[in-house]
Amino acid sequence: MILQQNITQAFQSPIVRGLLLLIAIGLLYVLWREVRKIPANLFTLMATAFVDMLGLLMIIPLLPFYVKTLGGSGVKIMGIHFGIGIISGFIIAAFTFAQLLSAPMWGRFSDRVGRRPILLIALGASAVAYLIFGFAHSLILLFLSRIVQGAGGGTVGVIQAYVADSTAPQDRARALGWLSATTNLGVTLGPVLGSFAITLGKYDLLPGPSTLHMGHAAPGIIAAALCLLNMAFVARYLNESRELTEHATGDVRRTSREATWHVVSHSSEPSSRLIWIYAISMGAYQGSFSVLALFLNARFQVTEQTIGYFFMYVGSISVFARVLLLGRMVDWLGEAKLSRLGLVLLAAGVLGMPLSRNLATLAVASALIPLGTAFTFPCVTALLSRVIAARERGLYMGVQQTYGGVARVVAPLFFGWAFDSLGVSSPYFFASAIILATVLLGLGLDQYAKQELPAPQQAPVPGD
Numbered sequence: 001m002i003l004q005q006n007i008t009q010a011f012q013s014p015i016v017r018g019l020l021l022l023i024a025i026g027l028l029y030v031l032w033r034e035v036r037k038i039p040a041n042l043f044t045l046m047a048t049a050f051v052d053m054l055g056l057l058m059i060i061p062l063l064p065f066y067v068k069t070l071g072g073s074g075v076k077i078m079g080i081h082f083g084i085g086i087i088s089g090f091i092i093a094a095f096t097f098a099q100l101l102s103a104p105m106w107g108r109f110s111d112r113v114g115r116r117p118i119l120l121i122a123l124g125a126s127a128v129a130y131l132i133f134g135f136a137h138s139l140i141l142l143f144l145s146r147i148v149q150g151a152g153g154g155t156v157g158v159i160q161a162y163v164a165d166s167t168a169p170q171d172r173a174r175a176l177g178w179l180s181a182t183t184n185l186g187v188t189l190g191p192v193l194g195s196f197a198i199t200l201g202k203y204d205l206l207p208g209p210s211t212l213h214m215g216h217a218a219p220g221i222i223a224a225a226l227c228l229l230n231m232a233f234v235a236r237y238l239n240e241s242r243e244l245t246e247h248a249t250g251d252v253r254r255t256s257r258e259a260t261w262h263v264v265s266h267s268s269e270p271s272s273r274l275i276w277i278y279a280i281s282m283g284a285y286q287g288s289f290s291v292l293a294l295f296l297n298a299r300f301q302v303t304e305q306t307i308g309y310f311f312m313y314v315g316s317i318s319v320f321a322r323v324l325l326l327g328r329m330v331d332w333l334g335e336a337k338l339s340r341l342g343l344v345l346l347a348a349g350v351l352g353m354p355l356s357r358n359l360a361t362l363a364v365a366s367a368l369i370p371l372g373t374a375f376t377f378p379c380v381t382a383l384l385s386r387v388i389a390a391r392e393r394g395l396y397m398g399v400q401q402t403y404g405g406v407a408r409v410v411a412p413l414f415f416g417w418a419f420d421s422l423g424v425s426s427p428y429f430f431a432s433a434i435i436l437a438t439v440l441l442g443l444g445l446d447q448y449a450k451q452e453l454p455a456p457q458q459a460p461v462p463g464d
Helices: 002-011 014-035 040-071 084-113 115-135 139-152 156-166 169-200 215-237 256-265 270-289 292-300 307-333 335-355 359-387 390-422 426-442
Strands: 075-077 080-082
Touching (some): 040 084, 040 215, 084 115, 115 139, 156 390, 169 215, 169 359, 256 270, 270 335, 270 359, 270 390
16 A cells, blocks of 8 residues: 555656656657658658547547537437446447448558548548537437548558558558657647637637637537648648559459458468457557556556556657667567567566556556557558558558457457456456467568568469
8 A cells, every 4th residue: 555655646746747747858859850850751641640640539538528418317228228338338439330340441442542532531531520529419410420430530551551652661660650659649639639629619719799609519620620631731742652552453352351351261371460460469458458547546546637647658658669769670670570579578568567566667567568569560560561462452451450440349348357357457467468479470470571572472362
């Protein structure tokens, strides 16, 4: 108990807060220095991804409050009462479900018609979804907004394919790291902008006797405006990348369903193994983090007032690792070895969480987690871009996101059950073992870290 109280007091200490402020200042300096090295086309894509994530994270934290306002104490459907908690769960899951279904489809379309038009369509769908969200006066409309948002938001694979199209194979992990660092910044700033939008909605925007209040629609309106600005930015500055890697048009192309099933039916192939590594480790990592607040509260008495510092610390290391370390580590070890090192670091960090007994050991353990994710996921995706044909790059990037999304849906349910039934530390022991086991799937992939496979070897026809 004394140790727990000391950790809580340490989070509130001016010294600790000062150190975190220094980390933030250092992060901004590193980003400013590294931004100058980023190629123009990649910087344009990063700006697009940042604004897109900024708009999304404006909305996500506000959803439960909108559900509560529109749903009251809950609703009855066919005589069954659904409370606000389960309704919020369904509405949030609607986004994920629609995204899972749409990701391979968007990827396949981008392989056929190009990355740029698909991104424009997705941004347009997001703008419509945000407006529906802003002006929703019923739970049905709120649910619809998340379906539209999810269907238009299955483009992470398209963006990753764009990066793979636009960069040399040896630079892809570094470029994907830059991209994920940018989206992390959007995750950090989005909720702040959402809170500002709520405040702005209360003010009269017209001088004089006339009045104009955006009210509770303000976050949706501002997010939609960001999407429209993003569309104009993409239309003006983002060049098409697919034509840089166009192959023969007579090649057989898989459908989204065939590609998704191919991962299961041909699990030993390099592309399938990489997708399994991504999905399993991502699910275990994010599943354990789904009970993180409960774990820190139970073990270290971290509260809602102090947990923000924890995420700031982890997020800062994550961005530092992606921007400053990832490229150098790839040059030294290569994607295959670095991805295995990342999995080991991630497993060690997750395992270290329940073994920590004070702030110092907790800080070390939690620092290993963003290092592990920074070294693992960009390298796995970069390797995937090498072992599949360029003509199917968008499709398989989408399939990877689908499997990862399924894992992110299923894993929190299991780890939540383990937390309740087996003890507060059990999710982290399970997650560490699962992540470490995926290292075995990565053995033998080093040969693909050197050069891309010829097209005929990358895309065997279904049933082979």
